[in-house]
Structure formats: C-alpha cells, structure tokens
Amino acid sequence: MTVVGLPARTRPRYGVAVVGGAAVLEEAPEESVEALAVRFRAGHEEALGEVYDRWASLVHSYALRALQDTHDAEDVTQQVFVAAWQSRDKMTPGPHTFPAWLIGIARHKISDARAARARDVRRIEAVAAVTPSDEVVGTEDVMEPDRLVVRQAVDEMGEPRRTIMLLAFWQDLTHVDIAATTGLPLGTVKSHLRRGLTQLHHTLEEVRHGSR
Amino acid sequence: MAHADVDDLAALVIEPADVPDPVRRHVGACSRCSATVEALTATRGALGADPLVAPPPDLRARVMAEALGRPTAAATETGTAETPSAPVPLASRRRGVPVWLASAAAVLALVAGLGVGRMSVGEPEAAPVEPEPTGSVLAATSLTALDSDAPRGAVEAVNDADDVVTVSVRATELGDEPGFHEVWLINVDGERMVALGILARSDNGTFEVPRRLIEEGYRIVDISVEPDDGDPTHSGVSLARGELV
Structure with a gap:
C-alpha cells in the first residue's frame, strides 16, 4: 500500500459565494476557458489536469484518425499535453485558446510520428527490399480537426x-x-x-x- | 436592405425553402452575406463526425507524471491498460501537494503522518466471507497526528444493512485551533476525496457511508480544521489521519 497526499483541487469550484440560509446551491457555473488558460499559463498544476480532462478526447481522436494506431495515438496524445505544458508561456489565453493550440501541436507530433514510421519503413526496406507504400505515410483530411471540434461542441x-x-x-x-x-x-x-x-x-x- | 440575420443564413443552408425571397435576393447581391453562407455551408459539412474517442484512463497519470516531472511506476514502455496506474510515491508527490496546504510545516507533517498512518495496524478481518454480517467490523485504524506519531484516537468501519458502512470516529487531542473539525475520506488514488461531515459532538462522530466508497479506495480517514470561511473544500490543515485496513 502506497501512501498518498491530499488530492489536488481539480474539480470545478463553486463560482459564487453561498449567500443566505435559503439560497439554493445552483450548479456551479463552468469556469471560463480563458480563466483556465490564465491558470494554465501561470503554471497551476491542477489546470493541466483540467485541460487534459476536457480536450484529451479531441487530441486523441485526431491522432487516432490520422495515425490509425492506438499505441501511436496514445503516444502523440501524451506528447501533445506535455509539450503544451512545457511551452505554456507561448500561449495567449483566450476563450477559445485550447482546441486550436492543442490541434496545432498535435499536427506537428503526428507529422513527427509519420516521419518516424517512414524511417522505420526505409529501415525495413533496406533489409527486405520492399517499397514503402503511400498508405503508410497517409494523407490527412484537412477537415478532420474541424469535424472533431464540431463534434465536441455539439456534445457540449x-x-x-x-x-x-x-x-x-x-x-x-x-x-x-x-x-x-x-x-x-x-x-x-x-x-x-x-x-x-x-x-x-x-x-x-x-x-x-x-x-x- | 441591411445584412441578413445569421439565423436566416443558417436556414438557407439547412432548409432553403424556409427562407423568404428578399433574404435570398440580398444574399445573391451581398458579398459579406454570401461569404457567411459559404462558411455556414462548410460548417454544415463538418457535421457528422463519429463521437470522440477518449484515451485509456491510465494515460492521464502518464501525462501528469511526465509534464510535472514526477517519476511514476506506471510510466512503463508498454501500455498496461488493465492495471490502474500505480500510486506515485509520496516523496515525489510533494511537489504536487496543493499550494493551499497551509504551510511547509504542514507538508512535512503530511509526509511524516502518512508514514505512520500506513504502519498503523488495524484489526484484521475475522473471516472475509460474503456477504459480511451486519455489525461486523469491516475495517479499522488508529488515528495519528501528522507531525508526529502521537495518537489521535481511532476509527472503526462497521458493516450495516443495505451495503452501508457506519464509520465511527473517536478522536482525541485535536487541539484548540479555531474552526470546526471536519471528517474526510481520501481515496488512496490521491485524486479524490469526499467530506463525511463535521464532528459536532466533542470529537466523536458517526457517519454512514455507502460500502461501495470504501471498496473504491476511499479509505484514508482525515480530520481537518476548517475556518468558517464559506469555502466548502478542505482547508489543507489536517489534524489526524489513518488508513482503514
């Protein structure tokens, strides 16, 4: 059994003070994305968890469709959020910061993953003398990120x-x-x-x- | 005429027959409105994607570990999707202890106290037979301070009817720090916690908990001192802890 510390405060907090004995606690209003972006940029660690929780599916779905491989898609998803965290000072907080920014990073990571595959193919090719097929590198549907962003927006x-x-x-x-x-x-x-x-x-x- | 209402332009994309002629004529003559229609048509074309696919649950811990520079046992080469990510050792987690933890002393206390809490021996289950009879002790622990192994009472979780567990807290020497004493169950995953309630009657209290919670890992009993500040979350000042075993 490993011991643990107190959980970090990752859940949304009540946005307003509770007033009056008879006041009904309404559903906590969702913190604006911009405020989340500000906290993320400032290096609040729990903001990373919140950003991950909200957009990991978007990034993962994009990587999965682009790479058609679950292991690679997970790797890329991990790289995207780690890179986002490490370069958070380059991000400009705004109400729609994250999808575009994360997709932008994902595009690069996917391209890196494809390049790595192509290298692997060439390596295999050198041994087995097979020709690489275009399919391995794949082509990206430029509409794909839009479609995923739209799908998430509809679901929300x-x-x-x-x-x-x-x-x-x-x-x-x-x-x-x-x-x-x-x-x-x-x-x-x-x-x-x-x-x-x-x-x-x-x-x-x-x-x-x-x-x- | 003025520019068309964007809802009318959306209607033009969705069901042109619904749109009155003047709007159509305007769009035909207005580059701005026709550009909006074009964009709406592109948006329409972006509909229909399959639902998003969530990554496996253990990826989150790997991301957090790598991004925040904490070693994690789960960060292995191959994805072990079935096994939940191993808890991060406390020492490496200290950076992650929330800033709202009152003081550095509290952080040190946390480390020391948890070590003790882990070692504290609970009463072993008599016989793990299902279903457990009502009234049997499901788990127990002694409570200790966090900055020393000074005893702070004990907790017993007793099986009740209908998958309910009664958690009896008998705390001692919680000190005079102003505020009220609140009892929490922290999940051993270090991610989740629930508030059980306030110790209203001296330092003793009895709380009913769904048995499922204990089984899900909410086993660390924590007593905090809470200022009356309207903030319903943990103050970060823990007076006593123990893990139900």
Missing part, C-alpha cells in the same frame, strides 16, 4: 439542442420527424437547428482565429 450543447442536432445531422431525420420524436413544435426544432449551426460556425471561426 445544452439539451434539447444537442439531441436535435444529433437527430438532424447524424441520424438524418427530417425536421418533422425530429419534432415528433422530441415532442417539440416544428418551429422550435428549426430554430434550434439554425442557432445550433450558427453557434458551430462561430466556434469554428473562433477556433480558426485562435490558431493563427
């Missing part, structure tokens, strides 16, 4: 918008069917879809802007 939407978006754009249900499925008026469904798409459009714009 509040209900019923999230479900409506998934039914419309993933299940390809008609608006009438969605209204029937969710029991919501057709107008409400359409309005959620429009606002949802607009919201995603803004997210992507901001993420792209953040990556510059």
Whole structure:
C-alpha cells in the first residue's frame, strides 16, 4: 500500500459565494476557458489536469484518425499535453485558446510520428527490399480537426439542442420527424437547428482565429 | 436592405425553402452575406463526425507524471491498460501537494503522518466471507497526528444493512485551533476525496457511508480544521489521519 497526499483541487469550484440560509446551491457555473488558460499559463498544476480532462478526447481522436494506431495515438496524445505544458508561456489565453493550440501541436507530433514510421519503413526496406507504400505515410483530411471540434461542441450543447442536432445531422431525420420524436413544435426544432449551426460556425471561426 | 440575420443564413443552408425571397435576393447581391453562407455551408459539412474517442484512463497519470516531472511506476514502455496506474510515491508527490496546504510545516507533517498512518495496524478481518454480517467490523485504524506519531484516537468501519458502512470516529487531542473539525475520506488514488461531515459532538462522530466508497479506495480517514470561511473544500490543515485496513 502506497501512501498518498491530499488530492489536488481539480474539480470545478463553486463560482459564487453561498449567500443566505435559503439560497439554493445552483450548479456551479463552468469556469471560463480563458480563466483556465490564465491558470494554465501561470503554471497551476491542477489546470493541466483540467485541460487534459476536457480536450484529451479531441487530441486523441485526431491522432487516432490520422495515425490509425492506438499505441501511436496514445503516444502523440501524451506528447501533445506535455509539450503544451512545457511551452505554456507561448500561449495567449483566450476563450477559445485550447482546441486550436492543442490541434496545432498535435499536427506537428503526428507529422513527427509519420516521419518516424517512414524511417522505420526505409529501415525495413533496406533489409527486405520492399517499397514503402503511400498508405503508410497517409494523407490527412484537412477537415478532420474541424469535424472533431464540431463534434465536441455539439456534445457540449445544452439539451434539447444537442439531441436535435444529433437527430438532424447524424441520424438524418427530417425536421418533422425530429419534432415528433422530441415532442417539440416544428418551429422550435428549426430554430434550434439554425442557432445550433450558427453557434458551430462561430466556434469554428473562433477556433480558426485562435490558431493563427 | 441591411445584412441578413445569421439565423436566416443558417436556414438557407439547412432548409432553403424556409427562407423568404428578399433574404435570398440580398444574399445573391451581398458579398459579406454570401461569404457567411459559404462558411455556414462548410460548417454544415463538418457535421457528422463519429463521437470522440477518449484515451485509456491510465494515460492521464502518464501525462501528469511526465509534464510535472514526477517519476511514476506506471510510466512503463508498454501500455498496461488493465492495471490502474500505480500510486506515485509520496516523496515525489510533494511537489504536487496543493499550494493551499497551509504551510511547509504542514507538508512535512503530511509526509511524516502518512508514514505512520500506513504502519498503523488495524484489526484484521475475522473471516472475509460474503456477504459480511451486519455489525461486523469491516475495517479499522488508529488515528495519528501528522507531525508526529502521537495518537489521535481511532476509527472503526462497521458493516450495516443495505451495503452501508457506519464509520465511527473517536478522536482525541485535536487541539484548540479555531474552526470546526471536519471528517474526510481520501481515496488512496490521491485524486479524490469526499467530506463525511463535521464532528459536532466533542470529537466523536458517526457517519454512514455507502460500502461501495470504501471498496473504491476511499479509505484514508482525515480530520481537518476548517475556518468558517464559506469555502466548502478542505482547508489543507489536517489534524489526524489513518488508513482503514
């Protein structure tokens, strides 16, 4: 049995003071990403855990799709967060800092991983005299990071918008069917879809802007 | 006309038939609005990705260990996905002790106290037969101070009905530091903790805990002194500790 210290404070904290005996503790408002970025940049160790918890799936999914290998994808994911932490002073905190920045780092690490593979292939080639196939190096779908960022943004939407978006754009249900499925008026469904798409459009714009 | 409402432009991408003619005519003539429609169309094209795939749970510990420069037994070459990451030795964790720990002395006390807590011998289980009869002692520990091995009482966890465990705390000599005494269960993973409650009746208290929690590793009993500052988290000042075994 190994002994442990006190857990670090990694959970979101209550954002407001508890006032009055009758006050109801509402769900703690999520700390803004910008505030998290500020703490991350300042070297607060628990901020690294929070950043990892929120964006590890995004980075991992990107690496997995680009490399098609679970071991390599895990390695790249680890390298990305370690590199992010080590170069945190180069990051500019903003409300959309992390996805673009992490994806940017991931792009480099994926490219390094591919280069390493290519070297391995050449090494094998030298021994076995086989020609490397293009498939090994692979080509990246430039839309892929956007698609993953969008997927995460949809998953983080509040209900019923999230479900409506998934039914419309993933299940390809008609608006009438969605209204029937969710029991919501057709107008409400359409309005959620429009606002949802607009919201995603803004997210992507901001993420792209953040990556510059 | 003024620029089209972005929701109308979104509608143009989703269901053009819903969009009134004037909006369409405007978009046809306005480069800014048509650029927005183009961007919305690209966004529409980015929908449909499969759900994100989370990395294996043990990767987090590896990332934290490498980034924060702490050795970890889990940082092995091959991914051992099945085994949970081994706890980080305390000595190397000291850097990670939260800044909110009151003082350097408290940090040292933590190290010393935990060592003692680990050695403290609990009452061994009589016979590990399932299901445990109601009233049997599931686990126990003595409590010690953190800056010395001075005894600070004892804790007993007794099986109750319905998978509930009654944790009885009988603490002694917790001192006069202002504030109230709060009892916590810290998970042996060092990541999680739960508050059990306040020792209201002198330094004794009884708390009901789902048995599942103990089984999940919430076994380190910790008594803190808490200022009345409205902050519901641990003050960082621990007066006594022991690990239920």
